[in-house]
Amino acid sequence: RAISENRSVEECMVDALKGSVSNEEPRSLIAIAKMWKKSIPDSEDSVQNEGILLTEELKAVDYEYQERIHWTKLQLVGSGSYGEVFKMQDKKTQFQCAAKKLPFGCFRSEELTTCIGLTSPRVVPVYGAVREGPWIMIFMKLIEGGSLGQLIKESGFLPENKALYYLDQVLEGLEYLHAHDILHGDVKADNVLLSKDRSQAFLCDFGHAVHLIPEDLRNSRMSDDYLPGTQTHMAPEIMMGMHWSSKIDIWSSCCMTLHMLNGCHPWTRDSSGPLWFKIAHEAAPWKEVPVSCNPFTVDVLRAGLQKEPSRRASASELRGKVELAQQKVSLRRFGQEEKTSSHS
Numbered sequence: 127r128a129i130s131e132n133r134s135v136e137e138c139m140v141d142a143l144k145g146s147v148s149n150e151e152p153r154s155l156i157a158i159a160k161m162w163k164k165s166i167p168d169s170e171d172s173v174q175n176e177g178i179l180l181t182e183e184l185k186a187v188d189y190e191y192q193e194r195i196h197w198t199k200l201q202l203v204g205s206g207s208y209g210e211v212f213k214m215q216d217k218k219t220q221f222q223c224a225a226k227k228l229p230f231g232c233f234r235s236e237e238l239t240t241c242i243g244l245t246s247p248r249v250v251p252v253y254g255a256v257r258e259g260p261w262i263m264i265f266m267k268l269i270e271g272g273s274l275g276q277l278i279k280e281s282g283f284l285p286e287n288k289a290l291y292y293l294d295q296v297l298e299g300l301e302y303l304h305a306h307d308i309l310h311g312d313v314k315a316d317n318v319l320l321s322k323d324r325s326q327a328f329l330c331d332f333g334h335a336v337h338l339i340p341e342d343l344r345n346s347r348m349s350d351d352y353l354p355g356t357q358t359h360m361a362p363e364i365m366m367g368m369h370w371s372s373k374i375d376i377w378s379s380c381c382m383t384l385h386m387l388n389g390c391h392p393w394t395r396d397s398s399g400p401l402w403f404k405i406a407h408e409a410a411p412w413k414e415v416p417v418s419c420n421p422f423t424v425d426v427l428r429a430g431l432q433k434e435p436s437r438r439a440s441a442s443e444l445r446g447k448v449e450l451a452q453q454k455v456s457l458r459r460f461g462q463e464e465k466t467s468s469h470s
């Protein structure tokens with residue numbers, strides 16, 4: 127049937143995977159993610175249990191993997207516009223990981239197709255995805271230190287050297303993603319996870335990610351199912367509906383840095399006029415850089431907050447400036463308390 131109908135290998139693979147959960151290779155998960163994107167939530171939701179697990183630590187049993195039967199939620203670790211994230215445990219192996227739960231109708235295949243197979247130490251590894259009725263569960267490595275957004279909320283703001291330290295690691299992750307033609311699309315502190323000792327940072331949440339395939343990008347300013355990221359971190363070219371590129375992640379990483387330094391998102395201290403208009407037509411949020419910052423840190427933000435994307439630094443270029451600023455800013459051994467710095 128496959129040959130006679132000239133069906134692709136991928137379509138045949140998906141046929142074989144439908145309606146069951148199995149431990150397979152990453153390409154099977156890519157295939158089923160694309161199938162989910164094409165299918166619409168239907169009355170069969172209640173019976174659907176299908177998906178792919180990429181690690182033997184999560185074990186499908188008789189081609190099923192269902193909450194409460196094969197795995198259990200331990201605690202809520204995060205929630206936001208993306209849905210909810212739980213710490214979970216496999217009942218057979220006792221293995222624990224994180225699970226993001228989102229409505230089937232909100233699922234974008236790019237959330238999986240962009241992060242499967244990535245090996246950067248700055249990206250959270252994905253362990254699989256399973257549909258259970260009207261829900262999609264995406265399993266990934268548990269990162270015990272919580273998010274950078276939670277750290278900023280706890281601390282009020284971060285000292286300059288810590289802000290540069292985390293920005294450097296985020297830019298390392300963006301260097302890797304951009305070299306693999308992937309745009310993250312929602313770089314912000316809530317989407318940066320920290321190791322238990324908070325020395326290591328990891329990018330997560332590919333729900334807004336885009337494959338930067340040049341010919342497609344030239345034609346589409348935003349594909350029809352593109353989900354905009356966080357408005358306060360959105361680059362001017364997006365607000366103006368112009369061509370966009372990996373440089374939007376650079377702008378967002380500098381907005382995240384202002385959030386670390388000030389304890390609040392950029393543009394939020396002045397409530398005059400619509401946000402989109404300010405981002406599109408006003409100067410970059412220069413005045414928000416704390417007066418106490420080292421000139422080399424100001425140079426980092428100047429290079430990353432250029433309104434014209436072609437003049438904006440790439441991840442590699444900006445990382446070089448960050449590492450220079452780190453040498454200038456009194457960087458002591460990580461984790462020592464810092465004197466509070468004055469803020470504008």
Ligand SMILES: CN1C=C[C@@](O)(C#Cc2ccnc(-n3nc(C(N)=O)c4cc(F)ccc43)c2)C1=O
Nearest residue numbers: 203204211224252267268269272273330331332
């Ligand atoms: C690889 N992959 C697969 C799904 C993905 O697009 C996501 C996500 C996401 C969004 C927001 N938050 C978390 N989040 N994850 C954890 C964790 N893994 O331990 C976590 C822990 C928290 F304390 C708070 C939020 C958290 C994870 C993605 O990137």
